[in-house]
Amino acid sequence: MSAIPLKLGVPSKGRLMDKTFDWFGDHGVTLRRAGAAREYAGAVEGVEGVELVLLSAGEIPRELAAGRIHLGVTGSDLVREGLADWTQQVTELALMGFGHADLIIAVPSVWVDVETLDDLDAVAAQFRATHGHRLRIATKYHRLVRDHLRRHGVADYQLVDSQGATEGTVKNLTAEAVADITSTGETLRANHLKILQGAPVHQSQATLFAAHAADWTGARGPLAALLARLEIGMPSGL
Numbered sequence: 001m002s003a004i005p006l007k008l009g010v011p012s013k014g015r016l017m018d019k020t021f022d023w024f025g026d027h028g029v030t031l032r033r034a035g036a037a038r039e040y041a042g043a044v045e046g047v048e049g050v051e052l053v054l055l056s057a058g059e060i061p062r063e064l065a066a067g068r069i070h071l072g073v074t075g076s077d078l079v080r081e082g083l084a085d086w087t088q089q090v091t092e093l094a095l096m097g098f099g100h101a102d103l104i105i106a107v108p109s110v111w112v113d114v115e116t117l118d119d120l121d122a123v124a125a126q127f128r129a130t131h132g133h134r135l136r137i138a139t140k141y142h143r144l145v146r147d148h149l150r151r152h153g154v155a156d157y158q159l160v161d162s163q164g165a166t167e168g169t170v171k172n173l174t175a176e177a178v179a180d181i182t183s184t185g186e187t188l189r190a191n192h193l194k195i196l197q198g199a200p201v202h203q204s205q206a207t208l209f210a211a212h213a214a215d216w217t218g219a220r221g222p223l224a225a226l227l228a229r230l231e232i233g234m235p236s237g238l
């Protein structure tokens with residue numbers, strides 16, 4: 001059997017999976033899981049030469065960077081966080097219009113004097129003098145939050161790693177503030193946190209990416225056919 005030239009990585013479960021399948025279906029390309037329900041293999045109907053690879057949304061940035069998949073669907077936040085210099089490693093082919101979430105910074109609602117990043121900066125300097133350690137911001141988005149705070153001149157803080165239930169860290173006294181994804185805002189409200197005013201750190205949505213490091217020999221034909229079905233222009237430089 002000859003190797004399938006173009007590999008398309010899509011989320012295998014979680015929030016983005018069903019909507020990814022629907023998005024391709026709406027564009028005339030049927031993605032189908034192959035084999036048993038728990039087998040992470042699949043087929044693409046309607047375009048020749050495209051193999052479906054089912055992966056966790058969180059792993060897709062790494063697989064793109066390594067060139068093990070040619071195309072991948074994942075949140076724009078995960079690519080920016082996971083890949084240093086992401087524009088050198090992938091090209092955005094389509095913003096898919098679902099999986100919207102904002103990466104924001106939030107502080108306790110009772111901090112009535114803190115509404116903006118400038119206020120946070122002022123409080124952070126005071127905090128260090130009073131408590132003997134820097135104000136702690138819990139997050140799993142280290143790269144994006146550091147870059148954002150650097151751009152806004154906030155320096156007197158430390159990040160503490162939180163890979164889940166991040167909004168609980170303030171109540172648990174392991175952080176004073178959080179930086180996390182929100183969509184409805186319910187988790188923040190339930191944990192008595194408020195979002196700082198101003199633009200979010202990042203506005204994320206599901207995005208179709210192409211990998212620069214993939215072997216495109218033999219894959220450009222299937223890519224052209226797939227992009228024609230999706231009504232996306234052929235990117236330069238692949």
Ligand SMILES: Nc1ncnc2c1ncn2[C@@H]1O[C@H](COP(=O)(O)OP(=O)(O)OP(=O)(O)O)[C@@H](O)[C@H]1O
Pocket residue numbers: 013014015016056057058059074075076077078099100101181182183184204
């Ligand atoms: N509350 C939310 N509402 C909408 N989108 C969200 C929300 N939280 C996270 N997301 C987005 O969903 C994507 C992550 O999806 P998901 O949690 O399914 O992936 P994951 O972390 O790789 O999960 P797993 O590894 O368990 O499969 C991210 O791009 C993120 O921005």
Ligand SMILES: O=P(O)(O)OC[C@H]1O[C@H](OP(=O)(O)OP(=O)(O)O)[C@H](O)[C@@H]1O
Pocket residue numbers: 163164165166167180181182183184185186187188
């Ligand atoms: O604004 P909301 O609609 O309330 O959604 C926000 C929550 O959703 C995500 O958590 P997820 O469910 O992925 O769990 P996690 O704590 O493991 O990150 C995110 O980390 C927030 O905690």
